[in-house]
Amino acid sequence: MSMFVAAAAAVLVSMLLALIRAVKGPTVYDRILALNTFGTLTVILIAVHGFLVGRPEFLDLALVYALINFIGTIAVTKYVGLKELDPGVDRHRGDI
Amino acid sequence: MEMILYVMSWMAIITGSVFCVIGAIGLIRLPDVYCRMHAAGIIDTVGVGLIFLGLAFQAGWTLVLAKLAMILVFILFTSPTSCHALCRAAAYSGVHPMHGEQAPDGADVVDDEEDASSKT
Amino acid sequence: MIHTLALTAGLVLLWLLLSGYFLALILALGIASIVLVVWIAHRMDVVDHESHPIHMAAKGLIYFPWLMWEIVKANIDVALAIIKGKNAIAPKTMRVTASQRSDVGRVTYANSITLTPGTVTVYVDGDMFLVHALTKGSADGLGSGDMDKRVTALEGYVEHGTEGVG
Structure with a gap:
């Protein structure tokens, strides 16, 4: 059991550091990167927590969180990079 | 056999946790956004990989193992995509890499939107 | 089919x-x-050799374990660089020419580069990749072209049009 506690603690520390980077910036891409990392760490935390309480069904939540994390990162990057979500067809660089 | 699995599980989880923390420290310490992506890459590959490997040793040959493998493969396939998208968006909006040696012929990447680098 | x-x-x-x-x-x-x-x-109309590169499946069994091992080595390199601090890193952008002939092959190569910590593909233009490398070791590792050769061997090039759509 204690290994799960150790892993959860390490992941929580990492999440705290990622949050510090998200707050400090300095560019918006640092923040997106920090949030992407935070999401990945959340996936680990959910999985470890599922094992910690003996209910591996939590892995389904982790899977969904991984999916949403990916889509969310791409969407926010696209929105920030292009200032809009639908770049239209005539934008030369519209393809992120 | 149980004991060996237990020890291997411990080792994998602890090593993965250490790599996670190192990656997060890198996220703080490294100087610019392109360098920090490498730190995020540590967490996305070895951090997730080793911790899930350790959990897989605990799970045994069950459906849980398949789900762990599925999440791991999914993260390994998506993390370079989002990393590349982020890098490319940063390059387009004019965030220069530290030691900008690409200046002579890299003009097609970092061009007219120089002012965007100060945006927060 | x-x-x-x-x-x-x-x-x-x-x-x-x-x-x-x-x-x-x-x-x-x-x-x-x-x-x-x-x-x-x-x-x-998305079911084709690009979304389902099953022609890579057999060779992938050789490539992916090698890639995993490369990732582990690169991780240790980058982790040491992070611990040592600013003097240990030498960030630079470099241009890499990909020798793959199909889009799937190039995507595999670019994603393999990005997945390996220490190197990130910033920009892809045809067969020219702009890569950001963190340490000297990671830049040299990519410059040796070993990964490029392995991905080219993996892709098993097929002419466009010979593959049916589904």
């Missing part, structure tokens, strides 16, 4: 793994979902 089969097999596997129930009703719902998804994928 073979790509449709691959898609269906993948979806069946995904459903069975995620559900874990073998009741008649659940299985019927699963079959309905899979048929719907395969039909939509056909209408979108």
Whole structure:
């Protein structure tokens, strides 16, 4: 059991550091990167927590969180990079 | 056999946790956004990989193992995509890499939107 | 046709793994979902050798373990660089020429570069990749072209048009 506690603690520390980077910036891409990392760490935390309480069904939540994390990162990057979500067809660089 | 699995599980989880923390420290310490992506890459590959490997040793040959493998493969396939998208968006909006040696012929990447680098 | 089969097999596997129930009703719902998804994928015309690179599957069994080992080595390199601090890193952008001839091959190469910590593909223009490398070791490792050769061997190039759509 204690290994799960150790892993959860390490992941929580990492999440705290990622949050510090998200707050400090300095560019918006640092923040997106920090949030992407935070999401990945959340996936680990959910999985470890599922094992910690003996209910591996939590892995389904982790899977969904991984999916949403990916889509969310791409969407926010696209929105920030292009200032809009639908770049239209005539934008030369519209393809992120 | 149980004991060996237990020890291997411990080792994998602890090593993965250490790599996670190192990656997060890198996220703080490294100087610019392109360098920090490498730190995020540590967490996305070895951090997730080793911790899930350790959990897989605990799970045994069950459906849980398949789900762990599925999440791991999914993260390994998506993390370079989002990393590349982020890098490319940063390059387009004019965030220069530290030691900008690409200046002579890299003009097609970092061009007219120089002012965007100060945006927060 | 073979790509449709691959898609269906993948979806069946995904459903069975995620559900874990073998009741008649659940299985019927699963079959309905899979048929719907395969039909939509056909209408979108996305079932081809690019979305289902099954021609890489056999060689991938050799490539992916090698890639995993490379990732582990690169991780240790980058982790040491992070611990040592600013003097240990030498960030630079470099240009890499990809020798793959198909788009799938190039995507595999670019993603392999990005997945390996220490190197990130910033920009892809035809067969020219702009890569950001963190340490001298990672830049040299990519410059040796070993990964490029292995991905070219992996892709098993097929002429466009000889592959049917599904």
